[in-house]
Amino acid sequence: MYNSRPLIFIAHPLLGFVLDPLSEHYEALPLWVEENKQRLAEARVLVVAGEFRIEPALIDAMPQLGLIACFSVGYDGIDVPAMRARGIAVTHAMDANSEDAADHAIGLILAHRREIVVGDAKVRSGGWSNGSKALTRSLADTSLGIVGMGSIGQAIARRADALRLHTCWWGPTEKPDLPWPRADSLATLARDSDILVIAARAHAGNEKMISAEIIDQLGRDGLLVNIARGQLIDEDALIARLQDGRLGGAALDVFMQEPTPPARWQNVPNTILTPHTAGATDAAIATMMTMLRANLDAFFGGGRLPTPVT
Known part of the structure; x- marks a missing residue:
């Protein structure tokens, strides 16, 4: 029997470090594990790193998707107007870093x-x-x-x-x-x-x-x-x-x-x-994690998203 906690997918191996902390509150599955893709249709949230493009086919495979939660500040890999047209909210880490x-x-x-x-x-x-x-x-x-x-x-x-x-x-x-x-x-x-x-x-x-x-x-x-x-x-x-x-x-x-x-x-x-480390500090990552959790909690709790992309 599947876990009763809300199901979310983590899109990129780069974000593998968020799996353990998020798993304390959600059923967090890595998208890069092939067998997990069998449950895409159940997921309501996709956690992404904003520099990576999201393929439309992935969104099509997630009919219940209501939120793309961008861990990073940048969200250039997300077609925000297209997501908005589909009723999918997008959040990001504002100016965390x-x-x-x-x-x-x-x-x-x-x-x-x-x-x-x-x-x-x-x-x-x-x-x-x-x-x-x-x-x-x-x-x-x-x-x-x-x-x-x-x-x-x-x-x-x-x-x-x-x-x-x-x-x-x-x-x-x-x-x-x-x-x-x-x-x-x-x-x-x-x-x-x-x-x-x-x-x-x-x-x-x-x-x-x-x-x-x-x-x-x-x-x-x-x-x-x-x-x-x-x-x-x-x-x-x-x-x-x-x-x-x-x-x-x-x-x-x-x-x-x-x-x-x-x-x-x-x-x-x-x-x-340098290897894309300008905003990657201990303090910035901690703030991004806090913002991510706040957006996930608000989404599943029916509240106002703290850091939406507007």
Whole structure:
């Protein structure tokens, strides 16, 4: 006889760590176990990581589905209007990791401009044997451009103020209450920035918004930082410009394909790469777990969802 607790499915192995805590209150089944798919028709909730696309066939196989609970902040893999049309609510983790993602962005900037990773390798390899010191670039009076001025973009800008950077930003929506000026266009922002940080929410309409032309505006002395989504950048154009020197450098936490193939970056100079960890801290994950539980409890209890995607 099946468990009487509400049945929910966990969509991705990446979220395997939520199975045990959720199983204390729900019958939580991993979707990646083939035999569990026999019970898809019973499930009312699907827990997902927002960067992964949900196939329509999966939704069709879950006729009782009433909630897609996105563990992460981003939900670009979910066709929200299509779900809404089917009467399926979507929730996410709001701005649970905004401060931590901003910390990571600043860390990438500091690591690249001050050559911290290069310096570490030099010490470990014996390259510092003569006691010489390499000159690195100061952040003082540097122009920082931020693409996307939501909670993460604003958190980056606040930190940039303390680091003596001059911040400007661009996004499709004007925000007159912000203290940082908005550029006329993305191209203008890239042209006028020494460092360009991508903090925008990804959606179907802005794929590869950081195009070859935008990268060229940033130029051979510019640094491109991405802690948003890999699909926002034309990655092939980025790699080509790093290899031939038309772009000064890149610091990336996200990629078109994840995990990104190591060989793709083997001969790409002036880069710092991290494995999509900008928002993955102990505090952020704990907050996301709390939000997920709150949304599940509200859904099954007939209450108001605390963090719906609107």
